[in-house]
Amino acid sequence: MVNRFHDNPSAIRGLFRGGEVHRDVYIDEELFALEMDRLWRTGWVYVGHDSQVPAPGDYYATEIAGQPLLMIRSQDGELRVLYNRCAHRGAKVVSAVSGNCGGILRCPYHGWTYRLDGTLRTVPLRAGYAGTGLEESSAALGLAAVPALAVHRGFVFVRLSREGRTFREYFGDSISSIDNLADRSPSGRLEIVGAPLRYLHECNWKLFIENLNDTMHPMVAHESSAGTARDLWKNQPAEARKPMVIEQFLPFVSSYDFFDKMGVKIFDHGHSYTGVNFSIHSSYSAMPEYEAAMEQAYGAERARAILQEIRHNTVFYPSLTVKGAIQTIRVVRPLAVDRTLVESYTLRLVGAPEALLERSITYNRLINSPASVVGHDDMHCYRQIQEGLAGGVNEWVSVCRNYSPSGEDAGIAGIYNGTSEVSVRGQFRAWIAAMVSDGQER
Amino acid sequence: MSPVAGDQELIDLVYAEARLIDEKRLEEWYELYAEDGHYWMPLTRGQQSPASENSLMYEDKLLLQVRIRRLASANAHSQAQPSWCQHVLQAPSIEDRGSITRVAVLRTAFLYVESRRDDQQVYAGVAWHHLKRAGERLVILLKRVELVNCEAALPSLQLFV
Numbered sequence: 001m002v003n004r005f006h007d008n009p010s011a012i013r014g015l016f017r018g019g020e021v022h023r024d025v026y027i028d029e030e031l032f033a034l035e036m037d038r039l040w041r042t043g044w045v046y047v048g049h050d051s052q053v054p055a056p057g058d059y060y061a062t063e064i065a066g067q068p069l070l071m072i073r074s075q076d077g078e079l080r081v082l083y084n085r086c087a088h089r090g091a092k093v094v095s096a097v098s099g100n101c102g103g104i105l106r107c108p109y110h111g112w113t114y115r116l117d118g119t120l121r122t123v124p125l126r127a128g129y130a131g132t133g134l135e136e137s138s139a140a141l142g143l144a145a146v147p148a149l150a151v152h153r154g155f156v157f158v159r160l161s162r163e164g165r166t167f168r169e170y171f172g173d174s175i176s177s178i179d180n181l182a183d184r185s186p187s188g189r190l191e192i193v194g195a196p197l198r199y200l201h202e203c204n205w206k207l208f209i210e211n212l213n214d215t216m217h218p219m220v221a222h223e224s225s226a227g228t229a230r231d232l233w234k235n236q237p238a239e240a241r242k243p244m245v246i247e248q249f250l251p252f253v254s255s256y257d258f259f260d261k262m263g264v265k266i267f268d269h270g271h272s273y274t275g276v277n278f279s280i281h282s283s284y285s286a287m288p289e290y291e292a293a294m295e296q297a298y299g300a301e302r303a304r305a306i307l308q309e310i311r312h313n314t315v316f317y318p319s320l321t322v323k324g325a326i327q328t329i330r331v332v333r334p335l336a337v338d339r340t341l342v343e344s345y346t347l348r349l350v351g352a353p354e355a356l357l358e359r360s361i362t363y364n365r366l367i368n369s370p371a372s373v374v375g376h377d378d379m380h381c382y383r384q385i386q387e388g389l390a391g392g393v394n395e396w397v398s399v400c401r402n403y404s405p406s407g408e409d410a411g412i413a414g415i416y417n418g419t420s421e422v423s424v425r426g427q428f429r430a431w432i433a434a435m436v437s438d439g440q441e442r
Numbered sequence: 443m444s445p446v447a448g449d450q451e452l453i454d455l456v457y458a459e460a461r462l463i464d465e466k467r468l469e470e471w472y473e474l475y476a477e478d479g480h481y482w483m484p485l486t487r488g489q490q491s492p493a494s495e496n497s498l499m500y501e502d503k504l505l506l507q508v509r510i511r512r513l514a515s516a517n518a519h520s521q522a523q524p525s526w527c528q529h530v531l532q533a534p535s536i537e538d539r540g541s542i543t544r545v546a547v548l549r550t551a552f553l554y555v556e557s558r559r560d561d562q563q564v565y566a567g568v569a570w571h572h573l574k575r576a577g578e579r580l581v582i583l584l585k586r587v588e589l590v591n592c593e594a595a596l597p598s599l600q601l602f603v
Contacts, residue, residue, distance in 0.1 A: 194495035195486050198595040224517035229508050245505055341595050346496055358493045370596035371483065371499045373512050379598050380520035 009436035016428045019400030023389040026204040032337035039434040040065035041160040044170045046320035050154045051191040057100040074116040081146045082118045087139040118143035153182035174271035177314035181324035183306045186297040187351035196343040199370045203382035205334040212313040213274045213423040215259035218252045225373040226252035251280035262418035270317030270430030272423040279312035281325035327360040344368035399424045445539035446546035460529035463602045468510040476581040483587040525558040527601045545572040
């Protein structure tokens with residue numbers, strides 16, 4: 001791999017000029033490797049939800065920034081995230097994505113066993129290690145825990161560097177989008193339901209993330225799907241009750257004015273959400289039984305405040321996007337510079353009527369499945385970018401819609417008009433800040 | 443109790459259904475479905491319900507119509523370069539001939555290829571057809587498509603398996 005950026009912070013700074021960003025950020029393999037090291041391992045990234053491991057021995061295995069990780073519930077009920085890497089010869093100890101390992105973890109190769117907190121328990125023929133220094137070696141660590149772990153309303157995040165910002169510093173008030181999602185449960189509890197939709201994106205991970213708060217594309221890219229649904233429905237009498245799928249499709253082809261007035265809120269460190277004032281989820285049919293359950297749980301005033309917060313997408317940069325109003329989350333796992341896995345989960349509001357779950361399930365399938373007619377046109381556009389960027393005539397990508405150089409240099413956090421590209425600029429400010437560090441622990 | 447249809451008529455419908463997709467005669471294909479018919483592609487093995495768990499597809503006739511009209515639309519950018527597909531079916535086996543009160547059920551193992559210029563995806567699985575009478579016609583109440591790799595990370599799957 002060519003070394004153009006590793007020891008060259010000024011070259012990295014030169015990739016972003018405020019209103020435009022260099023194409024290398026999407027297509028350069030060295031930058032991708034540096035992103036994993038400097039952005040993904042130093043930021044707080046989403047691992048999973050604690051409802052995926054309710055009982056002792058339950059585990060969920062995943063890979064983040066090339067690191068094999070294991071989220072597991074210990075005997076004491078504590079949730080831990082360990083490196084899924086045997087202390088002996090390095091094999092991944094857990095082989096399945098999820099399950100229950102019983103009381104111990106056992107490596108499939110030589111049978112070293114570990115307690116659920118990751119400490120080394122037994123080694124076969126231990127006598128063979130007498131006097132070898134095993135107890136003082138790296139292997140004595142067992143399955144190491146990640147350097148930093150935070151669980152917020154059931155959402156499990158890790159930071160893979162020893163030094164770095166605290167969870168609170170990193171997310172700031174953007175965490176209110178997770179709070180609103182959890183508050184929408186009359187019991188305050190959420191549960192992941194079933195398996196995630198797993199859509200392989202043949203594009204750089206940032207193209208997906210940037211699209212979540214891009215409000216200038218739906219009326220263009222989704223005309224073929226949502227516009228078709230609109231046309232199919234338009235001859236129905238005004239009083240006809242809209243099927244749920246029509247209700248969910250129609251707002252995608254709302255006007256520019258609608259998306260502009262929706263508003264976008266920017267936080268430090270790359271986080272943002274659209275739908276400050278209202279969103280594409282605002283006109284869904286009322287669910288009186290659910291609203292009653294919310295009033296009973298929270299009181300009328302508080303219940304109204306929770307349900308009136310109808311945000312569009314919140315980006316928890318760089319790994320998670322949340323849609324509280326429809327209880328779906330999308331988890332971003334970069335695989336290569338031009339390959340990204342997006343896993344979309346549905347959450348149950350524990351204590352809410354089943355109709356809400358059905359609405360979330362329907363939305364997730366319509367929008368996030370590899371067979372989604374909405375997803376097909378998004379994916380196509382990402383791919384067109386990934387291939388189009390090779391065009392050498394122009395090495396720069398424009399992100400200057402509503403750019404205000406003097407205003408943004410003074411600090412970007414705040415509320416903006418919904419069609420601004422300010423969320424992309426906020427992401428690149430965070431990106432540059434992380435990438436110019438030397439990747440050493442700090 | 444008389445079955446839903448003769449064996450050959452049941453089997454012929456399964457073959458005809460796949461052929462109409464492969465030839466992109468999708469409006470004719472759509473007419474094979476009962477008014478309350480569904481096309482379902484579960485996300486997990488043995489999945490019980492499309493309403494309480496994620497599915498890759500679960501479409502009533504309204505959603506099928508959206509999909510078919512989109513494919514014909516000039517705005518469907520992902521199909522500006524069109525996809526084509528080919529089903530290769532094993533002989534359908536009749537699992538239940540059905541009756542006046544029961545649908546007929548057929549099981550058909552398949553290979554499915556979806557291609558778009560230089561990209562080609564190959565899938566394998568089992569399709570279950572639930573067939574019933576609607577007047578003189580034999581119609582599909584449910585087509586359940588079980589991909590062998592339903593839990594895998596998949597790229598865009600744009601036509602009908």
